[in-house]
Structure formats: C-alpha cells, structure tokens
Amino acid sequence: MSSTMKPTQFPSKVNFQTKVYRPLPHTVGLMDWEKVDAEAAAHEVLGQLSVALDGADPLAVASLFRAAGCHWRDTLALTAHLRTFNGHGAVTSTLGELHQKRGIHEISFKSAMVLGIEDKVVGPNPPATANGTTNPARKKWVNSEFTFRTKSPRAFCKGIILGLILGARLKALGVEFVIIEKNAKAGDNWARRYDCMRFHVYKSSCETPYLPYPEDTGSSLTRSELSAQMSRFAEEFDLNARVLYESRPESTSYHEDRKIWESQIACSGGERQVTAKFLVLAHGAGYAGRYIPDIPGVDLFRGSVLHSVDFQNAKELAVNGTRSVIVVGSANTAFDIMGDCYKAGLGTTMVQRSETYVVPMTCFRHPVGLGVYDHVAAETGDAIVHGSPLAVGGPLLARIHAMQSEAEPSGVTPVAYTSEGLELSDGTSLSADAIVWCTGFGSGDGRKGIAQALGRGSEAIANKMELIWGVDAEGETRGLYKRQEHQSNVWVLAGGTTAQRWYSKAITLQIKGLLEGILPDAYRETPTSAGTLAA
Numbered sequence: 001m002s003s004t005m006k007p008t009q010f011p012s013k014v015n016f017q018t019k020v021y022r023p024l025p026h027t028v029g030l031m032d033w034e035k036v037d038a039e040a041a042a043h044e045v046l047g048q049l050s051v052a053l054d055g056a057d058p059l060a061v062a063s064l065f066r067a068a069g070c071h072w073r074d075t076l077a078l079t080a081h082l083r084t085f086n087g088h089g090a091v092t093s094t095l096g097e098l099h100q101k102r103g104i105h106e107i108s109f110k111s112a113m114v115l116g117i118e119d120k121v122v123g124p125n126p127p128a129t130a131n132g133t134t135n136p137a138r139k140k141w142v143n144s145e146f147t148f149r150t151k152s153p154r155a156f157c158k159g160i161i162l163g164l165i166l167g168a169r170l171k172a173l174g175v176e177f178v179i180i181e182k183n184a185k186a187g188d189n190w191a192r193r194y195d196c197m198r199f200h201v202y203k204s205s206c207e208t209p210y211l212p213y214p215e216d217t218g219s220s221l222t223r224s225e226l227s228a229q230m231s232r233f234a235e236e237f238d239l240n241a242r243v244l245y246e247s248r249p250e251s252t253s254y255h256e257d258r259k260i261w262e263s264q265i266a267c268s269g270g271e272r273q274v275t276a277k278f279l280v281l282a283h284g285a286g287y288a289g290r291y292i293p294d295i296p297g298v299d300l301f302r303g304s305v306l307h308s309v310d311f312q313n314a315k316e317l318a319v320n321g322t323r324s325v326i327v328v329g330s331a332n333t334a335f336d337i338m339g340d341c342y343k344a345g346l347g348t349t350m351v352q353r354s355e356t357y358v359v360p361m362t363c364f365r366h367p368v369g370l371g372v373y374d375h376v377a378a379e380t381g382d383a384i385v386h387g388s389p390l391a392v393g394g395p396l397l398a399r400i401h402a403m404q405s406e407a408e409p410s411g412v413t414p415v416a417y418t419s420e421g422l423e424l425s426d427g428t429s430l431s432a433d434a435i436v437w438c439t440g441f442g443s444g445d446g447r448k449g450i451a452q453a454l455g456r457g458s459e460a461i462a463n464k465m466e467l468i469w470g471v472d473a474e475g476e477t478r479g480l481y482k483r484q485e486h487q488s489n490v491w492v493l494a495g496g497t498t499a500q501r502w503y504s505k506a507i508t509l510q511i512k513g514l515l516e517g518i519l520p521d522a523y524r525e526t527p528t529s530a531g532t533l534a535a
Contacts, residue, residue, distance in 0.1 A: 012472065012473070013467065013470035013471070013472070013478065020086075020390050020391050020394065020471060020473070020474075020475040021390075021391060021394050022069065022071075022086070022391045022392070023069075045064060046107050048060070048064055049061065049064055049107055050107040052064065053095070053099050053104050053107070056099070058092070058096055061092055061095055061096065062088070062092045065088050065091055065092055066088070067088050068088075070086070070087060070088045070091050071084065071085070071086050071087075071091070071389040071391050071392055072084070072085045072091045072094070072095075072389070073085075073387060073388065073389040075386075075387065075506055076506060076509060076510065078095075078098045078102055078104070078523070079098065079522065079523035080510075080513075080519055080520045080521065080522050080523060081482055081483065081522035081523055081524065082476055082481055082482045082506070083474060083476065083523065084389045084390065084391070084474040084475050084476055085474070085526070086389070086391055086474065086475070089527075090526060090527065093527035094525075094526070094527050096527070097525070097527055098523065101520075101523070102520070153176045153177045153178040153242075153274065153276045154175050154176050154177065154276060154277050154278060154511070154515060155170060155175060155176075155177040155178075155276055155277065155278040155279070155280060155511055156177060156178045156179070156180060156261065156263065156274050156276040156278075156279060156280075157177060157178070157179045157180070157279075157280045157281075157282045158179075158180045158249065158279075158280070158281050158282060158283060158453055158454065159179070159180075159181070159281070159282035159283035159284065159493075160179060160181040160183060160186060160188075160189055160230075160243070161189050161190075161230060161282075161284065161500075162282035162283070162284060162493045162494070162500055162504065163179040163180075163181065163243075163280075163282045164179065164186060164230060164233055164234055164239055164243075165208065165209055165233075165500055165501070165504045166280060166282055166493060166504045166507065166508060167179055167237075167239050167242060168209060168210060168233070168237045168239065169209065169504055169505055169508040170508055170511065170512075171237065171239070171242075172210075173508060173512045175508075175511060175512060175515065176242075177242060177276075178242055178243070178244060178274055178276070179239075179242060179243040179244065180244050180247050180248070180249060180263075180265060180274070181243055181244065181245050181246075181247060182246065182247065182248055183245065183246070184245055184246055185231070185240075185245060186230050186231045186233070186234035186235075186239075186240065186243070187226075187227035187228065187229075187230040187231040187234075188227070189227075189230075190223050190224075190226040190227035190230065191223065191224070191227040193223050194223075194308070194311045194312055194313060194333075194336070194337065194340070195223065195312060195313040195340075196223075196313065196336050196337075196339070196340045197222070197223040197333075197336060198220050198221060198222045198223065198336070199220055199221040199226070200220070200332045200361070201220075201361075201364055201370055201496075201497075202219050202220065202361070202364065202365065202370065202373075202374075203217060203218070203219050203220070203221055204219075204370075204373035204374050204378075205370045205373040205378075205381070205497060205498055206221055206497040207373075207378045207497075207501075208229060208230075208233050208501075209378075209501050209504070209505075210237070211229075211232070211233055211236055211237075213225070213229055217229075244265060244267055244272065244274075245268070246267065246268040247265050247266065247267045247268070247272075248265070248266050248455070249263045249264065249265055249266075249453070249454050249455040249458075250264045250265065250266050250271070250455045250456065251263065251264045251454075251455045251456035251457050251458075252264075252279075252454035252455055252456075252457055252458045252461070253457045253458075253461075254279075254461060254487070254488070254489070254490075256488070259277060259488060259489060260275060260276070260277060261274075261275065261276050261277070261278070261279045261489065261490075262274070262275050263454065263455070264455070277489060277514075277515075278489045278490070278491075278511050278514075279489060279490045279491075280490070280491045280492075280493055280507060281450065281453065281454075281490070281491070281492045281493065282492075282493040282494075283449075283453060283494070284494050284495075289441060289442055289448075289449050289452060290307040290308075290309050290437075290440075290441055291437075291439050291440050291441055291442055292305075292307055292437045292439060293414065293437075293439065295414055295415055295416050295417065296416050296417070297416045297417035297418065297423075298417050299417075300417050300418060300419045301417040301418065301419060301420075301421070301435070302419055302420070303322070303421070303432060303433045303434050303435065304317070304320075304322065304433070304434040304435070305417075305434075305435050305437070306434070306435070306436055306437070307436075307437050307439075308329075308333045308334075308337060308436060308437065308438045308439075311337055311436055313340060313344075314337075314340045314341040314343070314344035314346055315344050317341070317344075317346065317433075317434055318344050318345070318346060321433070322346060322433040322434045323346060323347060323433050324346060324347035324348070324349075324431070324432040324433050324434075325341045325346050325347070325348050325349070325432055325433070325434045325435070325436060326349050326350075326351060326421060326422060326430050326432040326434070326435045326436070327341070327348060327349070327350045327351070327436050327438060328350075328351045328353070328414060328422075328435065328436070328437050328438060328439060329350075329351075329352075329353070329437065329438030329439050329440075330350060330352040330353070330356040330438075331356070331438065331440070333438045334350060334438035337436055337438060338350050347432070349430055349432065351412065351413075351414060351422070351424070351430070353412070353413050353414075370385070370498070372384055372385065373498075378501060379501075381498070382498055382501050382502040383502070385498055385502075386498065386499065386502040386503070389475060390471065390475030390476075391475055394475075412424040412425045412426045412428070413425040418431075420432075421435070422435065447462045447463075447465055447467065447468055447479070448462075450462035450465070461487060461490070464484070464486045464487040465479060465484050465486070465487050465490070465492075466478055466479040466484055466485065467479055468480060468492060468494075477495075479492055480492050480493070480494055480495070480503070481493065481503040481506055481507060482506075482510075482522070483510065483522050485522075485524070489514075491507045491510070493507055
C-alpha cells in the first residue's frame with residue numbers, strides 16, 4: 001500500500017459533554033443507603049441475569065435493566081474489545097447476540113466492584129497483589145537469562161515508562177518481549193525533565209503494578225522519586241536485559257502474509273533487526289512531537305524561544321542573561337515553570353490561551369474521583385475509575401469538580417512574534433527575554449508522530465490506524481488500548497498512571513489470548529433493538 005494514501009478518519013470524534021454524558025438518575029429516597037447490603041444486592045441481580053441467560057429468556061433479561069440511565073461497559077470479557085453500550089435497547093440486544101456468539105452460561109460475582117481472575121505475582125521481595133493471569137496459583141518471578149541471540153520476542157514495545165509496565169505484565173504471563181528506548185537507562189525519561197517537575201495528583205493513584213513506592217516517599221511525587229521508582233521497577237523484575245537502550249527504529253514494516261513485524265534498529269553498538277508478532281506503541285503523549293503554534297515573526301525575536309521539554313530550571317536562564325520570561329500555557333507544567341521563574345527573581349507573565357479549571361488538590365481526594373485510591377487497593381480503584389461508562393463517571397466527577405473548582409476567564413492568544421516578545425490577539429504586546437511554550441505535544445491526531453517513532457515505511461501503517469484521542473459516540477477513547485480494525489497486531493498505550501495500570505493489563509491479555517488462540521474476533525456490531533436468546 002502506498003505510503004501516500006489518505007489517512008483513515010474513523011471513528012468520528014464527538015463532544016462527550018453533549019453526546020455522551022447523560023443525566024444522573026434520581027436515587028434519593030429509593031432506599032436507605034446506610035442499611036443496604038450492596039454485595040448481597042449485586043449477587044441477587046447477577047444471579048437473576050445468569051438464570052435469564054441460561055433460560056434464553058430475553059424478556060427476563062430486559063426486565064433487569066432500567067428503561068433510562070442504562071449503560072454497560074465491557075473490557076474484553078464478552079466483546080473481546082473495549083466497548084460501551086448506552087441505552088436499554090443496545091444493552092439488552094447486545095447481551096442477546098453475545099449470548100449466542102460466546103455461549104454465556106453463568107455469570108459469577110467476585111467482589112463489590114471487580115469481576116475477574118486474580119493472581120499474586122511475587123518478586124524476590126514480595127511486593128503487591130495484581131490482577132491479570134489465567135492461573136490463580138501463586139507465581140514467583142524468575143530472573144532467567146535472556147539474550148536476543150537465544151530468544152525471539154513475541155512482542156516489541158516502543159517507549160520505556162509504559163514499556164516497562166507492559167513488559168512486567170507480559171513477563172508475568174510468560175510472553176517474551178523487547179523494548180526499544182532512546183535513553184541510556186530506566187528512569188531517564190523522568191530524570192531529564194525540568195528540575196522542579198512533580199506530579200499534581202497524590203501518590204495513592206500513581207503506584208506501579210506489583211511494586212508500590214517506598215513508604216517514605218512524599219505524597220506528591222517529584223522528578224527524582226519517579227525516576228528512582230522506574231529504575232527500581234526495572235531492576236526488581238529483571239527487565240533491563242529486555243531493553244535495547246540508546247536505540248531507535250530506522251525502519252518498520254508489517255508483513256500481512258506472515259503476520260510479522262520487522263524493524264531495523266539503530267543501537268549504540270551498531271544495528272539490530274527485531275522481528276516480532278506484536279507491536280505496542282507505548283510512548284505516552286510525547287511521541288507525537290512537541291507542539292509550538294506556528295505564528296509569524298520568530299526570526300524577529302531577539303530572545304530565546306524554547307518548549308517546556310527544553311526547560312531545565314530558571315537559574316540556568318538567569319545565568320545566560322534572561323531577566324524576564326513569558327510562559328505560554330496554563331496547565332500543570334506551565335504553573336511549575338512559572339513558579340520556578342518567579343522564585344529565581346525573573347519577571348514572569350503567563351499567557352492563558354483558553355479557559356482553565358483550577359481545581360484544589362483536595363478535590364481530587366474525593367472518593368468519587370481519584371480519592372478512591374485512598375480507600376481501596378490500586379487494582380480495585382482502577383476497576384472503579386476505568387470500568388465505569390463515561391456517561392456515568394463523567395457527570396459524577398463533574399459534579400464534584402463543580403463544588404470546588406473555579407473557572408478562570410479565557411485569555412488571549414499569541415498571534416505573532418515581535419522583536420521584544422509576543423503580539424497578542426487583543427492587539428496588545430508583551431516583552432520578555434525568553435518565551436517558554438508549555439503547549440504540550442503533537443496535534444489532535446496522535447498518529448502523526450508514528451512515522452517519526454517507527455522510522456521509514458511506517459507512514460502507511462499510521463494511515464491505516466484509527467484516530468487517536470478524543471472519544472467516540474460510545475464514550476470510548478479513540479485508537480487506544482484495543483485492536484485496530486484495519487491494521488493487525490498493533491496497540492497504542494498512553495494516558496495517566498491509572499490508565500497505564502488498567503490498560504496495560506488489557507493489552508497484555510489481548511496479546512496472550514491471541515498467542516494461545518483463545519481470543520475471539522473483536523465484537524464491533526451495535527444492535528439497537530431487542531434481541532433474541534438462543535437456547
């Protein structure tokens with residue numbers, strides 16, 4: 001296929017606030033929430049559903065779901081895909097069709113929020129509990145010898161932080177893999193960020209799978225703490241031998257006839273060819289390349305222009321003669337850098353291009369939001385946060401934010417450089433010695449960085465993949481975590497720490513299922529009317 005083919009434009013992006021969010025049902029007065037036994041109630045409903053499916057009784061199945069406010073999110077269990085079905089007709093008819101396709105005969109209930117098979121993965125120093133394998137027996141990590149000369153990987157990953165997390169899960173399931181990483185060692189992705197960098201959410205939601213942060217780690221993780229944890233993670237689970245450090249793909253191709261990926265890798269010691277059945281793009285957001293708005297006049301500006309990726313600390317700017325800084329952007333990185341510049345005595349101005357919600361950290365600790373991780377294990381919290389349909393979880397979280405957040409009025413947009421700084425959209429100008437663009441990475445289509453990440457020959461691959469980021473009409477994130485419809489054996493893993501844990505497991509289970517020949521085709525249909533159940 002020609003590398004100049006027009007990129008696919010599916011699935012369509014929707015406005016989740018108007019097209020996905022639904023009014024929350026009125027539940028006040030329905031029951032005494034202090035006295036209700038949630039586990040017993042769930043057992044009863046699931047028991048009735050199991051009986052109705054066993055009896056091939058579509059009316060009985062339909063009666064168990066509300067006429068309004070009915071949603072079902074499935075992560076691999078029945079659809080072998082990531083799907084959300086919204087509305088009574090879609091939910092009940094899809095269950096009817098999948099009853100026939102999958103042979104559903106019994107639904108079991110395991111805990112208040114988590115349906116699945118649990119496994120304890122134990123390292124040399126027993127760390128934590130994790131979900132994800134098909135064998136409930138206890139396992140022990142084995143620091144087995146691994147060389148690329150003696151073992152052929154079944155999967156290769158591009159990216160180190162998410163790659164290590166995915167690699168640990170693959171190793172737990174006995175799947176060989178290799179990680180391609182541009183930096184010299186694990187943890188460098190964090191170690192090379194700006195000095196004052198820290199997470200703006202609490203540690204409880206940021207744990208790595210199988211291996212918690214040390215107890216003496218602070219509640220807001222710093223750059224050095226994040227870097228140290230990834231180094232510790234790679235060492236604990238013997239992952240470094242499976243990483244090609246200081247490497248980058250020169251070219252990548254997929255052979256449809258053999259269902260095989262081939263990539264020519266430029267390494268510090270020469271070149272290698274990696275051949276694997278599966279490919280996971282695990283770069284996070286940054287692989288699409290840094291984004292700086294293309295405005296005229298950059299050659300006129302006499303000062304320094306840099307992206308937040310190139311910023312190390314404000315003292316470094318001051319030593320080079322900078323006395324004033326314009327920070328463009330108003331997300332977490334922008335506030336970090338603005339504070340650092342102010343503390344260094346630099347005149348600092350922030351340009352806020354659009355509305356920004358300023359949410360107190362205490363808001364994130366509400367149990368309906370990321371505060372759930374203060375009350376339950378990370379695995380259970382992930383199931384609550386990522387197992388809930390966006391149509392329900394989004395409005396719940398929005399209600400909490402509305403109680404404690406303040407919308408800052410939108411500002412102005414830089415439209416051109418001047419010799420002294422920036423011209424703004426309202427006709428005013430700002431002067432400074434340096435401009436730091438805290439404007440994120442890439443564009444709205446995350447596929448645009450794939451060719452840069454995979455080298456020659458990969459543009460045609462990117463053009464066959466789904467659009468990345470934004471949500472589709474079901475409320476599912478586009479292009480991430482699931483099998484692609486038009487490009488075989490490739491996944492994209494990105495997102496925050498909670499998404500990394502939850503969806504790395506989903507990708508690993510898909511890969512293992514395909515290797516074992518037990519993963520059905522992804523269910524992509526959407527019935528809209530009442531279905532029938534086969535006896």
